[in-house]
Amino acid sequence: MNLTQDTSCKDLHINSSAIGTKGILSIGSNVMNVNGKIRAYTGITTAITDGTTPFYVGTSTGSTQTSMITTSTGSLSFLGGTRTIINSGEFGSGGAQGNVVCALDLGAIGTLNSGTKGATYSINSGTISTNSSQATAAGGSFTIATGAKLISSRSGNGVCAGVVTSANTNIAGTVSIEAGGILELTGTAPAIGCTTFTYNGTVL
Numbered sequence: 160m161n162l163t164q165d166t167s168c169k170d171l172h173i174n175s176s177a178i179g180t181k182g183i184l185s186i187g188s189n190v191m192n193v194n195g196k197i198r199a200y201t202g203i204t205t206a207i208t209d210g211t212t213p214f215y216v217g218t219s220t221g222s223t224q225t226s227m228i229t230t231s232t233g234s235l236s237f238l239g240g241t242r243t244i245i246n247s248g249e250f251g252s253g254g255a256q257g258n259v260v261c262a263l264d265l266g267a268i269g270t271l272n273s274g275t276k277g278a279t280y281s282i283n284s285g286t287i288s289t290n291s292s293q294a295t296a297a298g299g300s301f302t303i304a305t306g307a308k309l310i311s312s313r314s315g316n317g318v319c320a321g322v323v324t325s326a327n328t329n330i331a332g333t334v335s336i337e338a339g340g341i342l343e344l345t346g347t348a349p350a351i352g353c354t355t356f357t358y359n360g361t362v363l
Contacts, residue, residue, distance in 0.1 A: 160183070160184050160185065161185045161187065162184075162185065162186050162187060162189040162191060162233075163189070164189055165189050165190045165191075165192070166189065166190075166191055166192065167191075167192040167193075167194060167238075168191070168192070168193060168194070168195070169193075169194050169195040170193070170195040170196050170197070170198065171184075171191070171193050171195075171196075171197045171198070172197075172198045172199075172200060173197070173198070173199055173200075173227055173228065174199075174200060174201065174202075174227075175199040175200065175201055175220050175222060175223050175224055175227060176201045176202070183226075183227065183228075183229070184227065184228045184229070185229050186228065186229065186230045186231075186233040186234070186235060186257060187229075187230065187231050187232075187233055188230075188231050188232045188233045189233045190233050190234050190236050190260075191228075191233070191234070191235050191236065192236050192237075192238050193235070193236065193237050193238070193244075194238055194239040195239075195242070195244075196242070196243060196244055196245060196246065196249070197235075197237075197244065197245060197249075197250055197275075198219060198245075198246070198249040198250065199219070199220050199222075199223050199227070199249060199250050199251065200218055200219050200220060200249075201218050201220050202218050219246075219248055219249045220248070220249075220251070222251055222253055223250060223251040223252070223253045223256070224253065226255070226256070226257075227256060228256040228257050229256075229257050230257030230258045230278070232258075233257075233258065234257070234258040234259065234260040234281075235256060235257055235258065235259050235260070235277070236259075236260040236261075236262055237259075237260070237261045237262070237263065237269060238262055238263065238264075239263060239264060239267065240263070240264050240267045241263075241267045241268045241269070242269065242270070243269075243270045243272060244269045244270060244271055245270075245271045245272055245273045245275060245292075246272055246273070247272040247273055248273060249273055250273045250274070250275055251273055251274050251275075252274030252275055252276040252293050252294075252295060253276075255276050255277060255278045255296075255297035256275070256276065256277055256278075257277060257278055258277055258278055258279045258280075258281075258299075259275065259276075259277030259279070259280045259281070259294075260281045260283060261281070261282045261283065261284075261285065261287050261307075262283040262284050262285070263284055263285025263286070263287075264284070264285060265284065265285065265306075266285070267285040267286065268285065268286045268287075268288055269285060269286070269287050269288070270288045270289075270290070271287065271288070271289045271290070271292055271294060272290060272292060273292050274289075274292045274293040274294070274295070275292075275293075275294055275295075276293075276294075276295050276296070276297050277295075277296055277297070277299070278296065278297055278298070278299045279296050279299035279300050279301070279302075280294060280295065280296040280299070280300075280301045280302070280331075281300075281301075281302045281304065282302065282303050282304060282307040282308070282309055282340075283302075283304045283307055284304070284306060284307050285307060285308075286307070286308040286309075286310060287307075287308070287309050287310070288309075288310040288311075289309070289310070289311045289312075289313065289322075290311070290312055290313075291311075291312050291313050291314075291346075292313070293311075293313060293322065293323070294309070294323070295323050295331055296323070296331045296332065297331075298330070298331070298332055299331070299332050300331075300332050300333045300334075300335065301323050301331045301332075301333070301334045301335070301353070302334075302335045302337065302340075303335070303336045303337065303340035303341070303342055303360060304337050304340055305337045305338055305339035305340055305360075306339050306340070307340055307341070308340070308341040308342075308343060309341070309342050309343070310343040310345065311342075311343070311344055311345070311346065311349065312344075312345040312346045313346050313349060314346030314347045314348045314349055315346075315348060315350065322342075322344065322346070322349050322350065322351055323351045323352065323353065330352040330353055330354065331351075331352060331353040331354070332353065332354050332355065333353065333354065333355040333356075333357060334351055334353040334355070334356050334357070335357040335359075336357070336358050336359060336360035336361070336362070337359055337360055338359045338360055339360060340359075340360035340361070341360060341361045341362075341363065342360070342361070342362045342363070343362075343363040344362065344363065
């Protein structure tokens with residue numbers, strides 16, 4: 160599916176079957192606003208309505224393909240209030256999914272219980288809690304903006320083990336904590352894998 164303008168949805172379900180049959184969302188220079196959750200699945204795409212809400216038959220998967228979601232200057236953006244944005248086992252950091260932006264409401268907390276990876280990753284407002292999962296950028300910038308917060312309990316410094324990192328050959332580029340931005344690390348031995356670390360905010 161190719162976006163020709165900015166678009167909003169509640170939940171975004173995208174097929175992550177074998178290459179050649181996977182779901183492709185091309186955002187381009189537009190913005191795909193997600194106000195609910197994102198979920199990857201395999202199997203036949205079948206929409207069913209239970210009387211109030213459509214949902215999708217298929218098996219949820221944490222194995223995501225590279226470029227299931229693509230952007231140029233646009234973004235995959237998560238907006239709105241407190242909620243779980245990714246349930247455990249319903250997405251993964253196996254492939255970069257374009258530019259990712261988290262711009263939640265003031266005071267809202269978005270929980271990511273499975274990993275996610277963008278070409279770039281920006282937490283612009285609200286709080287993102289990854290628990291022991293990972294939010295990362297594949298070679299691009301990772302930014303915690305003024306007034307935003309990232310909370311992580313992830314621990315370890317091996318390949319793919321860091322709070323913000325990727326494989327050793329594709330670590331994040333510049334990780335920036337802007338003035339007024341907060342990175343809260345609750346793991347026993349947290350690590351960040353990047354080429355440049357710019358720290359003007361607060362690390363707890």
